[in-house]
Amino acid sequence: xxxxxxxxxxxxxxxxxxxxxxxxxxxxxxxxxxxxxxxxxxxxxxxxxxxxxxxxxxxxxxxxxxxxxxxxxxxxxxxxxxxxxxxxxxxxxxxxxxxxxxxxxxxxxxxxxxxxxxxxxxxxxxxxxxxxxxxxxxxxxxxxxxxxxxxxxxxxxxxxxxxxxxx
Amino acid sequence: xxxxxxxxxxxxxxxxxxxxxxxxxxxxxxxxxxxxxxxxxxxxxxxxxxxxxxxxxxxxxxxxxxxxxxxxxxxxxxxxxxxxxxxxxxxxxxxxxxxxxxxxxxxxxxxxxxxxxxxxxxxxxxxxxxxxxxxxxxxxxxxxxxxxxxxxxxxxxxxxxxxxxxxxxxxxxxxxxxxxxxxxxxxxxxxxxxxxxxxxxxxxxxxxxxxxxxxxxxxxxxxxxxxxxxxxxxxxxxxxxxxxxxxxxxxxxxxxxxxxxxxxxxxxxxxxxxxxxxxxxx
Numbered sequence: 001x002x003x004x005x006x007x008x009x010x011x012x013x014x015x016x017x018x019x020x021x022x023x024x025x026x027x028x029x030x031x032x033x034x035x036x037x038x039x040x041x042x043x044x045x046x047x048x049x050x051x052x053x054x055x056x057x058x059x060x061x062x063x064x065x066x067x068x069x070x071x072x073x074x075x076x077x078x079x080x081x082x083x084x085x086x087x088x089x090x091x092x093x094x095x096x097x098x099x100x101x102x103x104x105x106x107x108x109x110x111x112x113x114x115x116x117x118x119x120x121x122x123x124x125x126x127x128x129x130x131x132x133x134x135x136x137x138x139x140x141x142x143x144x145x146x147x148x149x150x151x152x153x154x155x156x157x158x159x160x161x162x163x164x165x166x167x
Numbered sequence: 168x169x170x171x172x173x174x175x176x177x178x179x180x181x182x183x184x185x186x187x188x189x190x191x192x193x194x195x196x197x198x199x200x201x202x203x204x205x206x207x208x209x210x211x212x213x214x215x216x217x218x219x220x221x222x223x224x225x226x227x228x229x230x231x232x233x234x235x236x237x238x239x240x241x242x243x244x245x246x247x248x249x250x251x252x253x254x255x256x257x258x259x260x261x262x263x264x265x266x267x268x269x270x271x272x273x274x275x276x277x278x279x280x281x282x283x284x285x286x287x288x289x290x291x292x293x294x295x296x297x298x299x300x301x302x303x304x305x306x307x308x309x310x311x312x313x314x315x316x317x318x319x320x321x322x323x324x325x326x327x328x329x330x331x332x333x334x335x336x337x338x339x340x341x342x343x344x345x346x347x348x349x350x351x352x353x354x355x356x357x358x359x360x361x362x363x364x365x366x367x368x369x370x371x372x373x374x375x376x377x378x379x380x381x382x383x384x385x386x387x388x389x390x391x392x393x394x395x396x397x398x399x400x401x402x403x404x405x406x407x408x409x410x411x412x413x414x415x416x417x418x419x420x421x422x423x424x425x426x427x428x429x430x431x432x433x434x435x436x437x438x439x440x441x442x443x444x445x446x447x448x449x
Contacts, residue, residue: 020217021217021220023217023284024217024218024220024221024224025220025221025223025224026224027221027224027282027284028221028224028225028228028281028282029224029227029228029231032426033282033283033284033288034288034426036284038284040284041284052177052179052180053180053181053183053184054177054179054180054181054182054183054184055180055183057180057183057184057187058183058187060187061187061190061191064191065194065209066209066213066214067283067284067285068194068206068285069205069206069209069210069214070210070214070283070285070293071283071285071287071288071290071291071293071327072202072203072206072287072291072319072320072327073285073287073290073291073329073333074195074287074290075194075195075197075202075205075206076191076192076193076194076195076196076197076202077191077195077287078285078287079187079190079191079194079195080188080191080192080195083184083187083188083191084188087180087184087187091180115286116286119285119286119287120286122195123286123287125287125290125333125334126289126355127355128355129355130289130355130362134286134289138286139286142284
């Protein structure tokens with residue numbers, strides 16, 4: 001993956017806006033809210049793939065802030081979790097990951113699950129078996145659908161994002 | 168792919184990260200009033216168009232579902248037979264909501280639940296009614312089955328309610344005969360999608376048999392308390408802990424499962440008793 005030049009930033013912004021719109025316009029049609037893909041997180045991780053860790057952290061903070069405003073049970077927990085996930089995703093993408101479809105799927109999966117774990121940890125609202133069920137069942141389910149969506153977005157928009165998948 | 172040095176973290180990145188973390192922590196520890204003001208501001212401005220889109224999408228989904236069910240009903244007897252149970256359930260749910268709306272006798276508004284993706288979704292609900300429909304903070308949120316929660320923040324066109332699963336949730340409760348009182352609170356998960364409540368502080372001498380229905384007691388509702396008397400909360404299923412021989416805790420199966428709620432009624436007027444509006448109290 002290469003850094004953006006020319007029309008790249010505009011295309012990236014359009015894609016991110018598209019994903020944010022999907023979160024509100026399409027997600028209600030995708031069944032259970034606990035399992036339907038999280039388009040906001042996909043947008044954050046797509047951005048993190050393209051951006052410097054500092055920018056990804058700021059984007060993460062903004063996405064988390066929005067998430068906190070929508071579900072303010074533990075205000076600030078979402079912002080903190082998304083900041084950490086955005087920063088680590090950008091940093092990890094630069095250091096570790098190859099442009100392989102499955103690796104990218106794992107990237108989205110882990111990002112989503114870690115986000116949920118951090119929200120629960122920082123929010124400190126759920127306890128005992130509730131945390132267990134969330135992290136062992138609902139979060140992996142959400143991470144799975146989010147990962148599938150993330151990979152689909154990368155594949156469909158590979159030209160815009162300048163992603164080349166290796167065999 | 169190798170390391171991309173130009174994207175590898177530098178001082179500015181670390182600085183930005185730490186600033187964002189600091190802001191997040193400040194948001195986390197900020198007073199609830201400040202948090203509520205921020206939530207109200209954000210949902211009423213930046214997020215307002217997106218939430219309007221979501222409300223439209225939710226309505227569209229409901230309409231689409233109703234249309235599909237209508238078509239299915241018109242189809243062959245076999246197709247109708249397979250569709251009849253969910254259709255009945257949906258019809259009954261909406262009819263009971265309308266019935267409750269007719270019986271409740273005080274000012275109230277109906278609202279749709281706008282589901283979100285956060286792991287905290289199980290503790291709060293975004294509702295499609297706000298100041299535009301005279302929803303106020305601390306307004307009780309109910310369904311025909313019983314108590315859902317209470318409004319915590321109100322935006323221009325949306326509001327956020329904390330559910331009874333929220334750790335901060337408490338309500339004064341009583342048995343259906345009105346003789347025994349206690350405080351109802353969430354108890355945590357019991358399995359994949361089963362969340363329970365507990366009725367705390369019940370005097371040791373008052374024994375509540377299993378199966379007894381629990382309602383809001385309305386204590387303090389005439390002096391600014393939140394919940395009017397008579398909203399169903401749940402049903403006692405067993406005895407929990409006993410506190411040194413002076414009080415018992417009972418485990419209560421809730422009347423309303425938050426995950427199944429699609430529409431709610433928000434009470435917009437203070438009243439002492441709404442018991443006549445709910446099944447089992449009439």
